[in-house]
Amino acid sequence: MPAPAYNSLLDTPTYPAERYAPLADRLKRLLATESDLLFIQAEAILSLEAIATSIARPGLSAINVITSPYGAYFGAWLRRGGVAVTDVVAEPGQPIAASAVKAAIAALPSVDIVAVVHGEAANGALNPIATIAADARAAGALVVVDAVASFGGHPLAIDALGIDIAAIGPQKALGGPVGLSAVTVSARGWAAIGKVPSFSPSILSLQELKENWLDRGRGVLPGTPSPLEFWALEAAIDRIEAEGLETLVARHQLAARASRAGLRALGLEPWIRDDDAASALVTAAPVPAGVDAEALIAAAGRFGVALGRGFGDIKDRLVRFDHTGARAAFPSVVAAVVAYGAALEGFGIAVDVGAAAEAVARSYAKAAA
Template identity: 70%
Template sequence: MTNPSASHDIFDPLLDVPPVAANAYGRLADCVKRLFDTTSDILFVQAEALLALEAAAASLARPGLAAVNVVTSPYGAYFGAWLRRGGAAVTDVVAEPGQPAEAAAVAAAITELGKVDLVAVVHAEAANGSLNPLDEVASLAREAGALLVVDAVASAGGHPLDIDALGIDLCVLGPQKALGGPTGLSMVAVSQRAFSAMADAARPAPSLLSLLDIKEAWLDRGRGALPGTPPPLEFRALGAALDRLEAEGLPARIARHQRAARASRAGLRALGVAPWIADDGRASALVTAAPVPEGIAADDLIDAAARFGVSLGRGFGDIEHRLVRFDHTGVRAAFPPVLANVVAYGAALEELGQRVDLGAAAAAVTAAWQKEG
């Protein structure tokens, strides 16, 4: 509780933060371009990544737009709804609950439509630990001559992501996952082809959901004037996260997340539990999903793990009560959290009457981590 008698002159680093200068704002954009080696323009959306995804849909949607939208979590479903709100005709390609999409299903949808203007897909799902076949979906979009929109909020920094080589026209990046940054702003890489498509869409102006408005207020004015009032704490946190990423190196950051995922999956199998995503090549490196056994409530499993000091995430949507998630994102892509996740999950199962091999699991995590060291 605030002390009403306290002096108003008390220094607090969270208060009275100097505003973000236009040149600093531009340097952050240039740093993102450099790290991801892209020629696309970088725009900042001054909100969490979910709003940036909505802005992407709102900026591109128009009556007559034919879109194929890959749905592997509630986030894909949201994106399709936002496109429809703007008048687009959307064909959803819905994967099995909690599983990655099949490229063949995307190809079939494109073939059936004949003409497709836009293909949208989430790269890696933090909601269920799945990894969608981005390379194949990108190839299908190119063959169809369609814009490619990618939700890389979770995957950026945890999986290879070559924006230009894949032909991604609009890529939403979230600092708060593998990039280890703040949650209150997000980044969007936009190609010139995507900007041209936005010019054909209806645009209520001014709008916080218009990426074209941001472009015109900032890029088209030579980056000398800031669009809106950038939140200084969030931008300084982003700068610190990018400095840390440059010091580590993007390839090393990706390798660290991949290592954490492989060690987690090795530990699960040694426990005697099959990972929720059976195929290692189709699993996200951001989280590892583990099943909730029949006869056990997800809440009971989560509560039991919490007694061992670990917070397991629950699933989302249709699989909310069928899996739990091990978080090994950002600074948690390290040996102690990975080991703790697996052992706490196993200990919780044991407490709830399941037979597991905790010693084998700990040994498997350790061996897998050391092998890649």
Template identity: 50%
Template sequence: MSEFNPAVLLDPPPFPAGRVAGLADRLALLMGTSADVLLVQAEAVVALEAVAASLGRPGFKAINIVTGPYGLWFGRWLRRTGAGVVEVRAEAARPVSARAVAATLDAHPDANLLAVVHAESASGIRNPIEAILRLARERDILTMVDAVASLGGHAFAADARGADIVVAGPQKALAGPAGISWVSVSKRAWAEIDRPDAPATSTLSLCDLKRLWLDAGRGALPGTPAPLELWALAAALDRVEAEGIARVVHRHAEAAIAARDGLKALGLSPWAGPEEASHLVTAFAPPAGVDPASLLDRLKAADPEFSLGIGAGADRLIRLNHTGRRADLQVVHGMIAALAAALRP
């Protein structure tokens, strides 16, 4: 195989504002939303922080569900603004229960926001997003969903579920570039964000994006465009649309089932059962007496996409990555074969 020549990435053609507006419209359709879509020229963690920075302020109160590192960070960013944060924590590396969310909502009827991560690549779990958003709708509370990992791996229709703010990126199930992301913002979410004391002249200001992009008729990108990322996002969307988003989701579901079945065939227990599992990665705890780091070293020799889980409760788990283009039965079967070989005495 010939070595990749990075020089081909130099001097890309420009990506005009009209095309960017087209990307935003395609992303809205993909997410099932009529809300405004703002492109953020950075990895999705910046978009998440921008949401916290733009919403949070003294007197603002959020109920923040923590089932992994990103929920933990989101709460920290909100507190930095002076906002009050009530955390709903699940058992380590496990999904939250709808019952716990309902109890917290009932105990804090003055909350302005409910924030949740849909699926956690860190541990391979999935939160019960439909039930959680339904609870928020019943109480008329603003919602923020981190769908960075889940979009394309799980069915998700933002408007139908009542999600006011959704943060997403293409680098996971959509198999696109990591250097760009987006935020959808509903009209009632803008009422909380677009205010006189909102952050301005900041990378973390959603109001800046609104005024410089939406209010200006989407005629010129704020800041300096990143054409490589924009062209890559367009190519990823071309591929997703050609396959069909329903088929992309189904492919991820098939890969997840095959991974769980493969683990069970080896006498291993998947960390999450079918009702709690993400379609993106499948995690398991190594057998008693097997050192996770040593096992991982052997697995990585066969496939570098094996990895340890991230965060409390997940850091002793080993993850099988079947996200994006790896959501393929041949890839999953290869990972299971590598695992079987690595476990042989």
């Protein structure tokens, strides 16, 4: 009997110490940044908590944008460290208005930190980070961005945008591993981190990781690095460099446009109505009144399509089309739109599935012309 295929994942060769620094530099080039880049040996939620924990101290004031539970988590971590946090909360499942952030900054005597998620995987919202970052820098605040669900699907030039600290994850548009993430830190970011009393040893301490990796020449990572995750990240970066970052971004943008065109052809508006405020990695579709979200997801699943559920207070009001990485392509996009429409038909909702499929096809044909 042949050995199971998963045995090929065992006995992974050690990831060579001399490859970590070049790998970090390749990722930095994709992010268009001269900031330091730290590898975090965990899923990106730990990167976000490490950022908050590493910059939080009593006496600081922060503006924290909440457009999903992730923003709420970040505010809680800042408060745990003694920061006075002003939350700027969007309508449920919607992007924030840049004017609301600007007003919140103006209302405070001083602001030390402004934190915002760029693209939301939870609801498909895209926040206006360019404007928010500019207003934050004008106020002298540190700019912290969660770019986990936007990197690779939207332009993200960290230095040009004035982002001081950013969290990224390779599992979305990059099509890489989920058990590894990264944080970029500017000189201003390190200055802020350096003012926080040491709390090492801690997996949440960016300062400790700096001292034990960056300051020692970026050789072998401290702890016990997972070779499988780093080989997978290297393979993902190989693939992105071969495709080209601009092409990768364009592919995700097209998937979003086609998904939204398909929804409108069905006779429904996307959850995020403004095309410019919608993520290119996830398209959220409404759950019509009288339809149960879980039942809708199950019905689409019978067509071989896995729709995602919403998070937080809008979890029963939308479902998500995932067009990240390899799924940002015509077969996946048309399948999601058609399965969603066909599932709605099963619940007695009047939709035009044929028109939706044609709209997706037209979007791709137009892009290819």
